[in-house]
Each structure stands twice: as structure tokens, then as C-alpha cells.
Amino acid sequence: MAKPSIPQGTRDFSADVVRKRNYIFSTIRSAFELYGFEPLETPAMENLDTLMGKYGEEGDKLIFKILNNGISNPKNIDKAKSGFEKALTGKSSSELTERALKYDLTIPFARYVAMNHGRLTFPFRRYQVQPVWRADRPQKGRYREFTQCDADIVGSTSLLNEVELANIYHLVFNKLGLWDYELKINSRKILTALTELCGGTAKMMDITIAIDKLDKIGLAGVKEELLLRELTEKQVGIIEKYLTVAGSNEEKLAQIKKLVGNSKAGKEGIREVEYLFQQTGNVKVEIDFTLARGLNYYTGTIFEAKAPPEVQMGSIGGGGRYDDLTGLFDLPGITGVGISFGVDRIYDVLEELKLFPDEVHSGTRAIFFNMGEAESRFAFSIMQQLREKGISCEMYHEFVKITKQFSYAQKKRIEYAIIIGSKEIEQNYCLVKHLGTGQQEVIVFERLFDYFNNLKNKSPQ
Amino acid sequence: MAKPSIPQGTRDFSADVVRKRNYIFSTIRSAFELYGFEPLETPAMENLDTLMGKYGEEGDKLIFKILNNGISNPKNIDKAKSGFEKALTGKSSSELTERALKYDLTIPFARYVAMNHGRLTFPFRRYQVQPVWRADRPQKGRYREFTQCDADIVGSTSLLNEVELANIYHLVFNKLGLWDYELKINSRKILTALTELCGGTAKMMDITIAIDKLDKIGLAGVKEELLLRELTEKQVGIIEKYLTVAGSNEEKLAQIKKLVGNSKAGKEGIREVEYLFQQTGNVKVEIDFTLARGLNYYTGTIFEAKAPPEVQMGSIGGGGRYDDLTGLFDLPGITGVGISFGVDRIYDVLEELKLFPDEVHSGTRAIFFNMGEAESRFAFSIMQQLREKGISCEMYHEFVKITKQFSYAQKKRIEYAIIIGSKEIEQNYCLVKHLGTGQQEVIVFERLFDYFNNLKNKSPQ
Numbered sequence: 027m028a029k030p031s032i033p034q035g036t037r038d039f040s041a042d043v044v045r046k047r048n049y050i051f052s053t054i055r056s057a058f059e060l061y062g063f064e065p066l067e068t069p070a071m072e073n074l075d076t077l078m079g080k081y082g083e084e085g086d087k088l089i090f091k092i093l094n095n096g097i098s099n100p101k102n103i104d105k106a107k108s109g110f111e112k113a114l115t116g117k118s119s120s121e122l123t124e125r126a127l128k129y130d131l132t133i134p135f136a137r138y139v140a141m142n143h144g145r146l147t148f149p150f151r152r153y154q155v156q157p158v159w160r161a162d163r164p165q166k167g168r169y170r171e172f173t174q175c176d177a178d179i180v181g182s183t184s185l186l187n188e189v190e191l192a193n194i195y196h197l198v199f200n201k202l203g204l205w206d207y208e209l210k211i212n213s214r215k216i217l218t219a220l221t222e223l224c225g226g227t228a229k230m231m232d233i234t235i236a237i238d239k240l241d242k243i244g245l246a247g248v249k250e251e252l253l254l255r256e257l258t259e260k261q262v263g264i265i266e267k268y269l270t271v272a273g274s275n276e277e278k279l280a281q282i283k284k285l286v287g288n289s290k291a292g293k294e295g296i297r298e299v300e301y302l303f304q305q306t307g308n309v310k311v312e313i314d315f316t317l318a319r320g321l322n323y324y325t326g327t328i329f330e331a332k333a334p335p336e337v338q339m340g341s342i343g344g345g346g347r348y349d350d351l352t353g354l355f356d357l358p359g360i361t362g363v364g365i366s367f368g369v370d371r372i373y374d375v376l377e378e379l380k381l382f383p384d385e386v387h388s389g390t391r392a393i394f395f396n397m398g399e400a401e402s403r404f405a406f407s408i409m410q411q412l413r414e415k416g417i418s419c420e421m422y423h424e425f426v427k428i429t430k431q432f433s434y435a436q437k438k439r440i441e442y443a444i445i446i447g448s449k450e451i452e453q454n455y456c457l458v459k460h461l462g463t464g465q466q467e468v469i470v471f472e473r474l475f476d477y478f479n480n481l482k483n484k485s486p487q
Numbered sequence: 488m489a490k491p492s493i494p495q496g497t498r499d500f501s502a503d504v505v506r507k508r509n510y511i512f513s514t515i516r517s518a519f520e521l522y523g524f525e526p527l528e529t530p531a532m533e534n535l536d537t538l539m540g541k542y543g544e545e546g547d548k549l550i551f552k553i554l555n556n557g558i559s560n561p562k563n564i565d566k567a568k569s570g571f572e573k574a575l576t577g578k579s580s581s582e583l584t585e586r587a588l589k590y591d592l593t594i595p596f597a598r599y600v601a602m603n604h605g606r607l608t609f610p611f612r613r614y615q616v617q618p619v620w621r622a623d624r625p626q627k628g629r630y631r632e633f634t635q636c637d638a639d640i641v642g643s644t645s646l647l648n649e650v651e652l653a654n655i656y657h658l659v660f661n662k663l664g665l666w667d668y669e670l671k672i673n674s675r676k677i678l679t680a681l682t683e684l685c686g687g688t689a690k691m692m693d694i695t696i697a698i699d700k701l702d703k704i705g706l707a708g709v710k711e712e713l714l715l716r717e718l719t720e721k722q723v724g725i726i727e728k729y730l731t732v733a734g735s736n737e738e739k740l741a742q743i744k745k746l747v748g749n750s751k752a753g754k755e756g757i758r759e760v761e762y763l764f765q766q767t768g769n770v771k772v773e774i775d776f777t778l779a780r781g782l783n784y785y786t787g788t789i790f791e792a793k794a795p796p797e798v799q800m801g802s803i804g805g806g807g808r809y810d811d812l813t814g815l816f817d818l819p820g821i822t823g824v825g826i827s828f829g830v831d832r833i834y835d836v837l838e839e840l841k842l843f844p845d846e847v848h849s850g851t852r853a854i855f856f857n858m859g860e861a862e863s864r865f866a867f868s869i870m871q872q873l874r875e876k877g878i879s880c881e882m883y884h885e886f887v888k889i890t891k892q893f894s895y896a897q898k899k900r901i902e903y904a905i906i907i908g909s910k911e912i913e914q915n916y917c918l919v920k921h922l923g924t925g926q927q928e929v930i931v932f933e934r935l936f937d938y939f940n941n942l943k944n945k946s947p948q
Contacts, residue, residue, distance in 0.1 A: 036530035148895075423645035
């Protein structure tokens with residue numbers, strides 16, 4: 027057969043990468059748990075009609091659909107043919123594909139809440155760390171299978187939830203060593219107030235989409251786009267004034283109050299942003315009225331976390347408040363607020379800034395070299411005693427040249443080799459060699475556990 | 488839209504279930520790490536041709552195939568049509584589906600080893616804990632999406648690997664409290680010797696398949712099946728003698744030596760089983776020559792772990808040695824041995840025997856009740872101090888009736904409520920109420936962390 031390969035846009039994660047990813051996941055999970063969030067896991071597959079129509083026309087095209095099994099079964103053939111005809115016209119049909127891979131964690135979460143709302147305890151604080159799949163064109167930093175990390179509180183309108191989410195960003199990024207991360211906040215209500223100033227909310231989408239591109243195309247580009255989207259010169263003038271609000275958080279608040287502070291939406295939005303800014307205490311937030319976030323369903327506070335300015339990475343997290351999580355599943359009125367971490371990007375940032383701690387790499391603590399048939403049998407029993415006490419170790423089971431065993435240990439980044447030859451067995455000790463420095467110590471068997479246990483306490487994992 | 492639902496044979500895992508599953512996963516993972524295995528993760532999707540033809544005709548039918556995206560695109564339509572025609576005749580074609588969901592962890596592992604063998608360090612010890620998908624008819628205990636936990640050592644023929652794998656079963660089941668698990672061992676070589684006695688290895692498959700059913704259909708059933716499979720009365724007689732070998736491990740070994748001890752395969756198989764029995768020390772293994780294990784690729788030692796006899800569950804793990812992991816991917820001669828844990832069944836066994844530890848349930852340690860606007864703002868700052876020190880807690884953000892807050896805490900199984908009213912703020916203390924017993928203590932704010940920290944140490948997680 028052809029050379030084996032994996033699908034474009036997917037990845038194998040070897041031990042080193044798994045460990046580094048787990049370091050990020052467990053840092054995020056611990057923060058979520060610390061704040062009272064509970065884990066949820068939903069299946070990789072969802073019914074197709076749960077997903078279709080939830081991500082816009084472009085999103086629908088990127089959903090991986092699973093072919094129904096048994097389409098060659100005579101009783102299914104007609105249905106499959108009819109489904110295939112529909113698929114060729116760009117429609118999706120459960121006659122050909124009943125199931126699909128989940129595209130994000132939000133819609134499956136909404137589906138879960140709608141299915142179980144009678145049993146759930148509200149406010150419901152859940153977090154979810156799972157892979158999702160998108161048939162996007164793969165490119166640097168964009169994969170077809172990637173992991174999302176979301177936390178949401180649903181069924182509570184209190185702004186204290188927003189304060190807690192900002193604190194979670196702060197906690198996670200600080201634990202990861204990303205002291206210089208930026209956390210931008212805004213409220214969709216202020217953007218609503220702006221559109222009202224521009225003559226009505228009918229233009230909300232156009233304005234949001236254009237503003238969302240500010241980072242990429244600059245102010246001139248946004249103005250051009252707004253004109254193309256049939257806004258008048260006067261309207262564009264108002265938006266320009268809005269986009270050039272600048273200064274410290276306090277100064278921006280003062281300017282924005284003058285601009286949109288008279289409308290109901292403006293007042294509410296300003297109150298939200300101001301409250302969040304005041305209550306987050308030592309969490310450094312930057313009020314940024316140009317923050318729009320593309321996702322349609324946000325209705326209140328919006329968040330965006332950015333990597334430290336010394337790396338060119340942009341957004342490493344985002345979120346916001348929504349009014350109606352489950353309306354699409356016939357359960358209206360469920361409000362909530364949530365955030366998400368972009369793990370793949372965070373990984374690249376930590377790699378670039380060399381922020382993964384050394385301990386992340388360690389697997390096996392020590393290797394017992396194989397010094398012969400009888401020697402290795404003896405060493406095996408010593409090894410089992412270490413393992414029983416929790417020291418991770420292994421033995422080279424084949425009796426081969428020591429250089430080969432050395433090279434194995436080095437490639438696996440094992441720090442210590444334990445050498446037990448016939449002389450050592452006789453005299454009741456072993457040699458412990460640090461494979462990095464070459465330093466060697468004589469340790470009696472009875473002290474071997476203490477030796478490694480003390481090392482462990484010196485560099486805690 | 489219709490009432491939301493999830494695909495048949497899939498499950499949502501709520502917090503309680505996720506925590507219990509993670510308890511099992513982390514017990515297994517720790518054991519693998521203790522024995523020097525390294526984690527590997529492969530994508531959910533594999534190229535279709537990596538999977539097809541590897542699981543037999545029945546297996547192929549159970550693979551979930553992913554419809555190619557963009558089949559309605561004019562430049563793809565002809566290809567898709569041709570692929571669909573093939574699919575209707577029961578063939579799979581990359582013109583319609585290039586990718587599929589992985590069916591087990593072994594073939595993706597073999598594909599990984601074949602792709603990366605130049606970079607890997609042999610012997611290569613890897614473990615993998617990931618979901619797999621099968622379009623099997625769902626039934627009790629059988630799901631379409633379920634998690635496998637595998638550990639394999641490839642590139643080493645030493646029987647010490649088998650000894651270690653038996654030890655891992657012992658360690659994991661003991662940690663989980665399943666003291667009475669059974670671990671059966673055999674060698675495929677002994678089965679080979681038996682078939683040789685019956686006139687040649689051409690009948691190996693028939694004999695293995697029939698013996699594999701012994702538990703289900705009994706000796707009479709196996710004999711009947713063997714006759715149906717065109718074995719002679721004389722051959723069936725030999726097999727009957729083989730299947731009735733009984734007694735202690737030592738007695739069984741003595742009997743089997745008489746039966747198949749003269750052939751080369753028999754000698755080797757007996758040596759393997761005897762060695763494993765002798766070297767596993769305090770690990771209780773049961774030699775069972777009727778153990779066959781259906782999977783074709785095993786060539787040496789085979790393992791099967793069974794749940795304690797007081798639960799009707801059968802196999803909760805299995806594995807064995809194979810000669811040629813990657814031959815299907817043009818890399819012959821890679822030998823190895825591996826084991827697997829059946830997590831869903833282990834979950835059911837622990838549930839039935841009530842073996843999940845109490846700590847598994849705990850998420851949030853304490854809830855701060857909301858006693859009013861000003862009070863909750865004060866309590867929030869106290870809460871943040873606890874969180875900073877690692878105590879997981881939360882606050883009811885809405886100021887609602889205490890009974891409602893109580894009920895929320897109880898449903899979420901939170902053990903302690905912390906009550907801070909205006910009087911408490913004034914006098915610098917809070918009330919800590921155990922929600923199970925109703926007992927209440929007065930704790931000054933400065934001692935609150937110590938209070939929870941001491942509790943934590945009393946019941947370690």
C-alpha cells in the first residue's frame with residue numbers, strides 16, 4: 027500500500043507534545059475548578075440537524091458529515107440515492123448523513139442544556155475541554171482537529187460572573203508565565219448605542235463586521251468598507267469619532283459617555299464596562315471600544331485576550347455574554363456568559379517564549395541498565411520496589427552493549443541510570459549516574475528510594 | 488425544530504461521571520507512567536485506506552466514514568458520483584469518503600510507528616487513552632463512541648515485558664479496589680502446538696474461534712462447532728483432552744507438557760507461560776489453556792483480565808504479543824506486546840461494587856451565600872483570598888432567598904456554606920456551616936484558609 031500518512035490538517039502528538047499540552051490543559055482546568063465550574067463532555071458526533079444552520083452558511087460548509095452506515099443495504103439504497111441527489115445540490119440530508127462531527131463546544135452545550143434543563147442546577151457553571159473539527163483549509167496555526175477550552179455560566183445575569191471570568195484569564199495566564207497578556211473588554215450594548223446614533227440597529231451587522239477588521243485594515247480601510255456597505259458620510263463620521271476614542275481607561279470612559287451616554291443601550295453598556303473595570307482589582311483590563319468580536323450571539327460584555335506584544339500571535343482567548351443560548355432548541359430565555367482559551371496558539375506562544383517548565387518533559391525518572399541475565403533479574407526486583415513507592419522507572423530488557431542502552435536513555439531524556447553488576451549485588455549497593463553531568467554516586471539499595479524521593483522534592487512536578 | 492437529542496449509542500458525561508471516569512483514567516495513566524510508558528495521541532480521523540481491510544469484512548462495515556466536503560462543487564461532482572456508485576455496491580471509495588473515524592488504537596499506532604520509525608527510540612513504550620468509534624448496534628455496555636486505554640512495548644522480545652504488563656494489571660486493579668480480579672494467561676504457541684497435533688495449522692483459525700466460545704457454549708457446544716468446521720472425531724478428541732486440563736497452575740503445566748510438550752511450538756509456549764507464572768511474584772495469574780482471544784494478530788503470550796466473580800461482567804482487559812505490528816504498512820519485523828483496559832466495563836464494575844471513593848465527587852469545596860449587595864461584595868474579596876490559596880469555592884451571585892441558595896448547594900453536593908452578613912463583617916468573622924450535618928462554626932476571616940486547608944489534608948483527594 028501507499029506510504030502511510032494522516033489526513034491534512036490533523037496531527038499526531040508525541041509524548042513531549044502531549045505533556046506540554048497537558049500542562050496547559052491542567053492549568054486551565056484547575057482554574058475552572060477553583061472557580062466552581064464543573065466538567066462536561068459531549069460526544070464527538072452530534073445529530074446533523076443539531077449542528078446545521080447554527081454557524082451561518084460558511085460554517086455549514088465546514089462541518090464534517092458522517093456517511094450513514096449500511097447505504098448499500100437494499101432497504102436503504104433508495105433513501106441514500108435521494109440523500110445523495112440533495113447533497114449534490116449543496117443541501118445536507120439525513121438520508122445520506124445523519125451525524126456530523128462537532129464544530130464547536132457551544133452548540134453541543136446548548137443542546138445539552140436544552141435536553142437536561144429540568145435536571146440541571148442553575149446557575150449552571152460548566153467547563154468543557156474537547157476536540158472539535160472544521161473542514162477549513164489548513165494553514166499555519168489552523169487545524170482541522172483542534173481542542174477548545176470553554177467555561178460558561180448560564181442562568182445568572184450578575185456582572186460578578188464577568189468579574190470572575192476576567193480573574194480566570196488573569197490566573198491562567200499568570201500561571202503560564204504570560205504576565206504581559208492583554209485583556210480587552212467592551213460591551214455589545216455600546217456598539218448598539220453607536221448604531222442607534224447612526225440611524226438604527228438595522229446596520230448593526232455591517233458596522234460590527236467592519237469594526238472587527240480594524241486591526242487588519244486600519245481606520246481608512248474600515249471607513250472604506252462602511253461606505254461600501256452603504257453607510258452615509260455622516261454615519262461614517264460618527265463611527266470614526268467612536269473609533270478614535272483613546273487614552274487611559276478613565277479617559278476613554280469619559281469620552282464614550284459624551285458620545286453614546288445618553289441612550290439606554292449606551293448607559294447600560296457603559297455601566298457594565300465601568301463595573302468590570304472597577305471590580306477586577308489587580309486584573310489588568312483594557313477598555314477597548316473598537317473590540318467587536320464577530321460572533322453574532324453576543325449581547326453584552328465581550329472579552330478578548332491577546333498574547334504578550336513581543337510575539338505576533340494576536341487573540342489567545344475570547345468570550346462574552348449572550349441573551350439566548352438555547353432558543354434555537356426551543357428553550358428561550360437562558361442567558362449566560364462564557365470564555366474560551368485558544369490552546370494551540372497558547373502552545374505556540376509558550377514555545378516561542380520558552381515558558382514550558384523543565385519538569386514538563388520528565389517521564390521516566392531512572393533507567394536500570396541491563397548488565398546481564400542474572401544481574402537484570404536482581405535489578406528487576408529492586409526496580410519493582412522503587413515503583414511500589416511511586417518512582418517512575420524502567421529497565422532495558424535486552425542485554426545489549428551499554429552504549430546502546432545509554433543512547434536509548436538519552437533519547438528518552440531519562441536523567442538517571444542505575445547500574446547493578448555482579449560486584450554491586452555482592453556488596454549491596456548500586457551506582458547512580460546522572461546522564462547529563464556524568465556524575466556518579468554509590469548508593470546502598472536500602473537508600474535508593476530516599477535518594478530519588480529527595481530529588482523529586484527538590485524539583486516538584 | 489424537533490426535540491434535541493444525541494446520536495444513538497453516544498453519551499453526554501455530566502460532572503459526576505466525568506470525575507469518576509477521570510479517576511479510572513488517571514489510575515491507569517499513573518501506572519503506565521510508573522512503568523516508563525510515554526503518552527501518544529493520534530487524530531480522531533484517519534485516512535480511509537489506513538483503516539480499511541484491517542479489521543476483517545465485519546469490521547470494515549462498522550467504520551464511520553466521513554463524507555468528503557465540497558461534493559456539490561462542480562469540479563468534484565463527477566468524482567463524488569463515481570464514489571457513490573461504488574459505495575452502493577458495498578465498496579468504499581476515497582472519491583466519496585477520504586477519511587474515517589478511528590476504530591481502535593492499534594492500527595493508528597501501527598501507522599504512527601511506520602511513519603516515524605526512523606525517529607523513534609526502540610524499544611518504544613507508548614500508552615494511549617483516546618476515544619474510538621464503531622457503528623455497532625448499541626446495547627447495554629456497548630457504545631458507538633467509547634474510550635480505549637492501551638499500552639504497548641514494541642521492538643523488544645524479552646518476556647520481562649510481559650511480566651511488567653501483568654504487574655500493571657495488578658497495580659491498577661488493586662488501586663481501584665478490585666482485589667479479586669482474575670488475570671488469565673496463555674500462549675498462542677500452545678494453541679499452535681495443539682493444532683499441529685490435530686494435523687496441521689490450516690485449522691488454527693477454526694480451532695481458535697471454537698475454543699474462544701467455550702465460556703458461552705460449553706464443552707459440548709465447542710465440540711459440535713468443531714465437527715461443523717470439519718474436524719474429525721479423533722481431532723475433536725485431542726482438543727477435548729486439551730480443554731479439560733485442570734487443577735493448580737503447576738498441575739496444569741504438568742498435564743500440558745505431556746500433551747504438547749514435544750513440539751517446538753509447544754515447548755516455547757510452555758516456557759513462556761511458565762516463566763511468566765514464576766516471575767510475576769505476588770501477581771496472581773491463572774494459567775488457562777482454553778484462553779484463545781479472537782484477535783488474529785497475536786502470536787505469543789495472551790492475557791485476559793476478568794472482573795471479580797461477584798459481578799457478572801466478564802472481560803475488563805486483554806492483550807498479547809504480536810510478531811508483526813506494522814507489516815501492513817510496509818515495515819515488517821516490528822514485534823511487540825500490549826494490553827488494554829475496558830474502561831466502560833470497569834466503570835460499571837466500580838459502580839456496582841460501590842468502589843468509587845467519596846472524594847471523587849467533590850468539586851467546589853465551599854459556597855459563599857449571598858446575603859445582600861454590600862455583604863456579597865465583601866464576601867467576594869474573602870472568596871478571592873481563598874481561591875488564591877487554592878481552595879475551590881464559589882458564590883451565589885444573585886441575592887435570592889437562602890432556601891434557594893441552600894438547594895443549589897445541595898444539588899451541587901457542596902459540603903460547606905460560608906455565611907457573611909452585616910453583623911459578621913462588623914465583627915470580623917463568618918459562619919461556616921456543614922451542609923450535611925447542619926453543624927455550624929464561627930471562624931474569624933484570618934483563619935478561614937487554615938480551616939479549609941486542614942479539612943483538605945484530612946481527606947486527601
